[in-house]
Amino acid sequence: MAPKQKKKLSRRKKSPKPILAASEDMEPVNMESMGHPEIYPLVLTTKTQEIFNCRIDEDITDEQPYKLINKEDIFEDLRNRAAVSDFHPVKKIVQEYPGNELLLVYDKDFKYGLNFYLIGTEEGKENYLNPPEVSEEQEEYKEYIPEDVYIYKPPVSKPWVSLGSEKEIEEESVTESTKQITYMISRKRSEFGAPIKFSDQNASSVKDAYIECTAYPDKNFTLKQLEKDVGMQVIPQIKDISTQTKWTYPKNATTQYYPREFSEEEKETLKQSKPLVDFLNNASISVEIALQQNEITNTFIDDWKHLAEEEGTFGDKTDTHLKEYQSFTDLHSPTEKMITCVSWHPTIYGLIAVSVAVRLSFEDRVHFSGKLLLQPSLILFWSFSDPIHPQLMLESPDDIFCFKFCPSDPNIIAGGCINGQIVMWDITAHADRIENVKAGGSRSKKATLKPMFLLEPESNKEAMYIRHCAVSSIENGHKKVITDIHWLSDTFEINRMGSVFENRSGICCQLVTCSADCTICFWDIRPQKPLTPQTTEKKKEESIEIPFDVPSTFLHLDLSWKPLTKVRLSKGETSLDHCPTKISLKEDHLLCKTQDKVLAQSKTAKAEEMNPYHNLESRMPNLLKPIDDFCTKFFVGTEEGEVIYTDWKMEKDPETGRLMPKKPVSLHTIHDGIVHTIQRSPFYDDIILTVGGWNVAIWKESVMTGPLLQSCCAPKRYTSGHWSLTRPGVFYIGREDGYIDIWDLLEKTHEPAQSQNICITMITCIKPWIFSPKQQFIAIADYYGTLHILEIPWTLSRPSTNEMTSINHYFEREVKHLEYVEQRKKIREQEKKEMEQEMAKKKVKIYQKSKEQMEAELKMDYESYLELEKTVLINLGLIRVTEKGSYSDVM
């Protein structure tokens, strides 16, 4: 049987199929699915049954449910009734049927769905009519075949039986449903190969260049969320609020209270109450334990901290030498000069003033007095910036031996002359010159590119000669050279009696001088109240023309200046007096540290635009308050090497009724030469250094039994000395051979710690000065007129951490030592007395010896005497020696 080919209707265009047309082409439905492909179910109507004589239950019975029908009959029926014919669905089968007669079977049970069915194949017909009876036989055959023998049966190809799989394949297979459209695009031949130019184009710019399907929210597709998963947390409600107080206006409010206190009676009653006594007894035990603990040891000491010295140092620690910084010499002076006194300017950095004097002895001075008159005596102001030209030169009538800047106003200088006069200068007018020294110096540095001989001094480099503005009275002042001058501190002033009063003017207005005529004078620079009309007359007489460039600050003093008081240092009954060379008052040590103080004061003075020194008012002795408990004692060093501690207050001699100076409190002759330095330590106001002759001594003011330290005699004479300004145990001593000895009390107390050579001649003055914590200079003046400025190294300027306390300890030890010595002296004296007494007693005892003993002793003495005589005579050669011996032995 040829497999049926199902022709799909896909060939046709898409169009609804007419049902009639489809039925024409429709394939007869066969019972393939039931395994009988030859069976075609049919519905035969009654009419058809009658035609073909296959009426149910008449022609077709159960016994013969089939009918053979001729093929031609079917054809005729088909022709007659065409579509109405029942055989219409199987028309094709009938046409193809090879035989003549078709078998029509009545399907009583509707086994195949319809009442009749037609068998389409001959074989099927045959099979129906003659059902095969072979099946039984086949089963029988199967039983008889032995299983041992396997008979190979090659597979027999069977016809493919459709089981419905082709339908599934049809369903699953993918075929194109649409007809493919083909386009043929052609171009003109002439355009082939022509260059093509591509360009960009925005699709939206050209109309209809693109078709888009824009998205739109379709309500059909919007999802409404019906459930949502949410988490929640509870937090406290927080609120931020700020306020601002309104301070309408500030108002001062004060309260005062006083503490509650017990009255005296209450205190007394309480004192006697029992609970207080018990409490004290109990509490004092623990308190005393605690106190003792503290006395034993300090538990809070940080040993590391105390072990270390201070933090990093500048410069080399091992360098202990003074480094030469600069030196100044006056090259213009014709005669040889020596420097007598040096003083640093208290405020201006790098300015130092030197007083020079001629290097002649007294006789030579007298001899050359004519020549000397022509040369001016000067105080030179040197600045670090210019070592050749002094900045200022102050003129004086005669050589100055000592001078001092006024602590309240550095423009006032007081100096003591060789002839006993005090000379005053006022350099306020030139103050800007020296203040701007540094600026001028920098300018000159640029100019020094030229060689020195081409260098012309600038106009402001010319040192100006400044005349003194006042000298003291010649008759009333000192008669001999003034050896020392000091400004009294501005905290007190004294009157004619020597009593101390408070100083209302706030400036230093009094001086004290000592001179070789054995007097110490106190001077006041303020104008004296005109007591008698005589003074006015005097002034009229002495109306000398003043040169225009001299300030009139001290005009009232000029040539009429009298000392306030004179204190004569007399040696008791004799007419010889002490010749003071230096004095040291209690307040002097402050002058070394007045830098800041003076600055402040000078600034305030400038602000007022009224220099108090230009408006000196006269003293008001009655209105001032006396200062009680003021120590009016001071130290004096003399020419003979004595150190005197005396009082300047005058007392009334009961006999004569005159004012007499008091007797000195103590007098010590320690030094073998002139005492040229008495200086208080900058750290202690009761420790004094005295240098003179060949040794050094340190004194404590309250201890008058002797010096705390007295050095042994040095090989060379000491000619000047000064404490160090920063280290309490260090002082500098200058020698006559140009060496400087640096003493460090913490290192050695019997000799200087180090010695350094500065110059070749005697050192006349030493003055250290502090410029900054890192820089300290020392000015050393020598006999040949050269001023050396040296820099003090770090080790000598920085005190060690406990230096103050160590020096304190040292001095206390020395004081105790002195006390001990005193006590020992007393004990010694006592012992001596006792010893003498004993000796006396012993002597008495000797005479009571027995006579025999005395005779024996006498004999022994005589024998020893004979021996002695013999040896002497032999030595003299007067007795010949009988022994064998050379002649030379005897001799």
Add this chain to the structure above:
Amino acid sequence: MEIGEEAEVEETLKRIQSHKGVIGTMVVNAEGIPIRTTLDNSTTVQYAGLLHHLTMKAKSTVRDIDPQNDLTFLRIRSKKHEIMVAPDKEYLLIVIQNPCE
């Protein structure tokens, strides 16, 4: 008897004052009013007022931590000196000492 006690008080205070480095001694009552002192009045009053408060605070601190505990002695060490306070129910003994040189 009273005189003897008074002398005892004096003697105790003198003994404490004579210790090395002691700057001042004072006895203060429970309210901070000084009873006996070796310093001047203004200093005494200042010390008494301030130390009384501090001692109360220290005492309450100690008792807060452990109610069965009590303050027996208070020592305040400063750079310059050491202040020692011996408290009692009714009085305070304050001693100021400079422990090291």
